[in-house]
Amino acid sequence: MNEITGAIPSTFGNLSTLTNLSIARNKLRSMIPIQLGQLQNLKSLQLSENELSGMIPFSIYNMSSLEFLSLTKNNLVGNLNTNIGVAFPNLTSLFLSQNKLEGPIPNSLSNASQLQFLDLSSNMFSGVIPLLGNLNYIRTLRFGQNYLSSTTEQNYKVFGSLTNCTQLENLHMNSNKLAGQLPSSVANLSASLQGFCIDDNFLNGDFPQGFENLHNLTSLSIHRNFFTGQIPNAIGKLQLLQKFTISENMLSGEIPDIFGNLTRLYWLIMGNNQLTGRIPTSLAKCQQVTTISLEGNRLSGTITKQIFVLPSLNTLLLASNSLSGSLPREVGSLKQLENIDVSDNQLSGNIPAEIGHCSSLQSLGMARNKLTGLIPDNLGDLKALTRLDLSSNNLLGLIPNDLEDLSDLQFLNLSFNRLEGQVPSKNIFANLSWNSVQGNYKLCATDQEIAGKLRVSMCPREDKSTMPWVVKIVILISVFIVLVSAIFCSIWVWMMQKKKKSSHGVNGSHPHMVFQPSFSYSEIRAATNGFVTENLIGKGGFGSVYKAVFTSEKGLNNTLAVKVLDLKQSRASKSFDVECEAFRNVRHRNLVKIVSSCSGIDHTGSEFKALIMEYMCNGNLDEWLYPNDIESKPTLSLTQTEHFHRCGFCTGLPAP
Structure with missing residues (x-):
């Protein structure tokens, strides 16, 4: 299908019997023609995903027959008409997101009693959220990514009003300037509520209580606020929960072992809090989880092996904790794992070679631990790898040559280890900087330019006539046999001489003769x-x-x-x-x-x-x-x- 460009024809206004006008996902660049207001029988106007500009014409508000209005993803500006809720008494769906609309959200929207879907997200609306308790049929409210504000008192009013919306399924107020505490009336929201999102605000106080009453909740997101206290054990009652996001708050205490009932969970985001204790073993019950983010806390103990039996896990973020022990070898069973970061912990032991079996791995971070041993050669088998950070450990030996075959590798940091030998020269290594290998004082390069750039010495010239390893082994075995034979011969000669001397002492003329090296x-x-x-x-x-x-x-x-x-x-x-x-x-x-x-x-x-x-x-x-x-x-x-x-x-x- 060809895209429509240019302006919306003003002649559409002459089609008085038109009930449905849809010109979505094109490249219309004009303003909305005022002639559209003449379509008194129009019930659905779909102009989303174009490049329309200017203000919404006042004539549009004369279309009282409208039931569906979508102007999403354009470049519209200006304020909404304060009487919008009265102008569209039959409106069931209003989609105005991803524009540049500003000013307050009109209180008159509460008069659009038939409204079921209201999406005003990703604009520049400011002021307070209106009381919308009269919207008895409302199912989705989206006010996210604006400049709306609140206080504790206003929060009590707004959420108290929303308890009347008994069919509400999704409530999104994320990325605004909401502040203060949430009221306990949050627990009295619609039992049909599935999505609750207040991310990226300035809300504070204890972790909101009563969410266990919302037993149909599938998504609970309160991250990037200032909530304190502990995670309620009652969250474990939300058996339909799929997304649980509480990161970047000030939550403390241990992570409750509540995941045995959360078998549908696929997204667990709890990073950057002050959580302590061990990683709950009940995470093994979350067989559908794809993302576990626990970084930036104060977790201790070892990394539980149960995590590595999760068949769908593709992102595991455990960085910046106090985890100890080694990375379990079971990590090799995660064929679908794409991102793992265990940096800034107290991990020790070797990097398990089994990690080379994670064929989908794109990012591997193990920096600033106490890892020892060699870098596994089979890391070169991770063809999808784009990022590798093994810096600030105690790794030994050579840089595996196979790493230079990773054509997609874009970031590499091996600094501050005890690596030695020749630095590879192809792909990522051709553009490597000093920062990526500094602190490895026994590295060398065969090219003068690379050696200068990486600040390493030149490698000694190799003997091209180097013998095959089989020949070397044969020579070593031969030398060993000769040495052992020489030792036995020496012992035999010594024993014979001792026996001869003993015999001479018995039968000779001087049985008590004692010799000394010199006489004066x-x-x-x-x-x-x-x-x-x-x-x-x-x-x-x-x-x-x-x-x-x-x-x-x-x-x-x-x-x-x-x-x-x-x-x-x-x-x-x-x-x-x-x-x-x-x-x-x-x-x-x-x-x-x-x-x-x-x-x-x-x-x-x-x-x-x-x-x-x-x-x-x-x-x-x-x-x-x-x-x-x-x-x-x-x-x-x-x-x-x-x-x-x-x-x-x-x-x-x-x-x-």
Whole structure:
């Protein structure tokens, strides 16, 4: 159907027999022609949802036959005729909402006794609400979004008058300047009342009492006022209640556990009060609820799991309370959940990975809690997500790369956590600001421009030849096996050495021999009795070998051989260094063991160097091979000859 534009033809006024004129939802931009007042038989005039301007012509009020008049959603201005109720004695429906009409609401409307629907909302009417108790057939009264005012006294009059309207079903006085207290006569309104709305006013006093008498009530809205006191338990008797809105008041006390009977409730708005205690478990009975708003209160305890069995829940607002514990994993069962905000609480533990199953989720707020652990990778599965705020927690690890694939994500805040590693770069991350990641001091970026914008460091270059994870695991296992094998081998060698030393202590020549890392000159001089001739074993090219008896701290005597180097020889000092290095690295059964060494100053102040060796008791090999008395030369067996070869070498006589 084509839209009608331009002006309303004035020729309509010539259609005297016309009873119904409807030109709604078009683009008429003219004023209402005064000629329409000539339609004396007109019963219905429908000109809503156009762009009509100017005042309502006075001639319209001459149409006494009108039963239906709708001028909704235009640009009409000016005051209503004070005699409007008298001018339209047969009027049943008057719809003038969404215009710019002003001035007081005429009291004469009470004379339109046939009136059933009166909608004057979304205009600029001011003054007080007229007493409309004569409207016996009225079913809907809408005065919302104007500038109407009241006091406690006027409230008593208005609501007292409305108790006579026994067929009243909807009463809307929201978004005005009504003040004072509500009278108890509210409880005596029509038993047929279904919708009661006084939102966004300046009303005060205790929570209105007596609503339980309105047993057909489906919508009760008193939010954004100054009501105090507690929520009456009697609200639980309203079994047909679907919408309960009491937010932004000063209500206190615990939320009564009254929801077991409110099985038709779909909208529960109780935020921004001073409510305390726990979240009622009886909310689980509200199987049709779509919105639960409890933010901005003083609620404590944990988030009850019963909330997450509500099959229709799509909005859950619990921010700015004192809730503790973790977010239950059952949140993953809410496939239809679109908005969840638990910010500004005391929640702890990890973000449950099950939240990634909320496939319809659009907004997730968990800021300013005590959450720990990693950001679940499967948050990247939330393709509908437009807002994500995880700021001011203790979250660790990397930012999941899958988050950069969320093309609809418009707001992201990960600031003040303990995140690290590379910041992704696509979609939302391409335009991310410093405020979104500040306070994460281990983040980095691969692009210099992004790093500067986010005030993070550059990431270290990755090794492109990085091995596959399977290879890494194999290498790690191999290294582990080698290490374990090395440990067992070390233990086995140590045990063998210990066993060998123990055996040597039992069968060797020096069962009580105690070695020490070094000896001083004075200890050596005392052990050799001043290097007396009686202790001289033999001489060589670079020094002399003495028998030395050392006494340990426990009183045990250890007999060793001491080779004192003759440092007057030009090569003696070098020989000392060579022998030390050789005996340190060489082991053989026919080589004597070096016990220690001494390098210092003797009693005359001269340089002193000596090697301390294991002592062999059978004398000098030279004397055995070349004795002074040939007749007394002893005979040696093959075994003894081998032994004395060892003895001769071990006494320190250097090879020629």
